Amino acid sequence: MKKKEIYRQLVTRYFSGSASVEEVEVFFRLLDRGELDEFLPTEGQRPKTVNIRWYAAAAAIVLFGSAALFWRHTAKPKPATAQIAANQFLNDKAPGTATATLSQSGGQPRTLDSHNNGAQIKKGGTITTPASGEFAVTLSDGTRIWLNSLSRLTVPDDFGKTDRTVNITGEAYVEVAPDPRRPFHVRVGDVDIQVLGTAFNVNAYGDEPYIKTTLIKGSIKLVRSGNSLLLKPGEEARADVGGLKIDTGENADQALAWKNGYFDLEGADIRTIMRQIARWYGVEIKYEGEPTKERFGGQIGRDLNLSELLTGLTKNNLHFRLEGNILTVLN
Structure with missing residues (x-):
């Protein structure tokens, strides 16, 4: 095969996204030398x-x-x-790091860092992540919650006594510990996310156009102003001024990208x-x-x-x- 045809095929594969890692490296070496200019x-x-x-x-x-x-x-x-x-x-x-502030009744706010990341919070309180921060916590029932930057998790002091209810603003990924006798609720603005045992991501930043909830596994029900809908794994619910609706356009990988780095x-x-x-x-x-x-x-x-x-x-x-x-x- 002639060199020009090889170069032409390499450019085609690169722009179609089908090039291998080795082909991509070759592409850039040739691009730097100007040998691909006529094929771009x-x-x-x-x-x-x-x-x-x-x-x-x-x-x-x-x-x-x-x-x-x-x-x-x-x-x-x-x-x-x-x-x-x-x-x-x-x-x-610099990129963000694991950092947050924990505020609990009767005590001074406490700064958390990578040494506390993922630690269990044994009583109620509010965990807030700043800009350039993210943090993971484990609740007293075993539920794990990851907070993205500029997010807040509020856990009431009576969490787990009859039901399990938390409030979230910003963005969080939640893995709920199963407990059919104590339903788990996530309150996000005027939306109530009801679950038994499941994993989902919720994006509720004030500067985003809508509240977005993506179900990873299990099932959840969203309730808002008397209306409700059920999500299946891989589905996404959007809550805006027009109400609740299901959007299947975004996959789980995209919703969890921030958590995965x-x-x-x-x-x-x-x-x-x-x-x-x-x-x-x-x-x-x-x-x-x-x-x-x-x-x-x-x-x-x-x-x-x-x-x-x-x-x-x-x-x-x-x-x-x-x-x-x-x-x-x-x-």
Whole structure:
């Protein structure tokens, strides 16, 4: 097979997402040398969705149209690249860590960190995660709850005496310990999630357009203003001003991406992505001009420094300015 045909097939496989890890590495070596320029899609042929894909635990691929960036989490950036990042983003932000505050009646607020992550909370209280924080707790009945950044879990002092009711704001993944005699309730705003023994994710941030509950296993019933619906595993319920409805468009992997250590950007627009970045890196987002209407796809790790994430994006027709805690998206 002639070299040109091999290059053409390699480019086709890369843009279709079917390239192997080895083929992807070859693709970028050739791309850096300019040997693939004549085979890259023209502007009109490029996918309208931006692709961000994981090919291995330590490697991420970011693809915007015909431009691409490849980096390994385990490798230190080259000096020139590091200097560029330092010049562009002088106030870098590290990724979030396991941290929370526990407030209980009769005591002073207590700061929790990685040494307490997953520990059992034996009585009622409120656990709050800050921006750039996440935390896991085990309740007295064995139920396990993971909190994403800027989230709050409130457990009443009488938890478990007759039923088991908690309140959640923000985002949480819940694995309920089975106990048919004591139903488990999660109150999220005006929505009551009723379960026996199951696992689900709930996203109820105030800046998101709706409350989103994704069932992983078991079954749950959502009740709101006299209306109710039952979810089956893999289904998602959305609660907004129009009421409750089931949406089967999002899978469990996407709902649990934050808990599993990455951002899943499938179908997300830039505003949705920036809300996630704001919570995880503790920055305020502003926009200059009208942001792109482009939709994104794929995944990227939450263990990157903000400068690493932004440096990758700036090479691909997205531009930012980071000043203190304000991250501006430039048109």
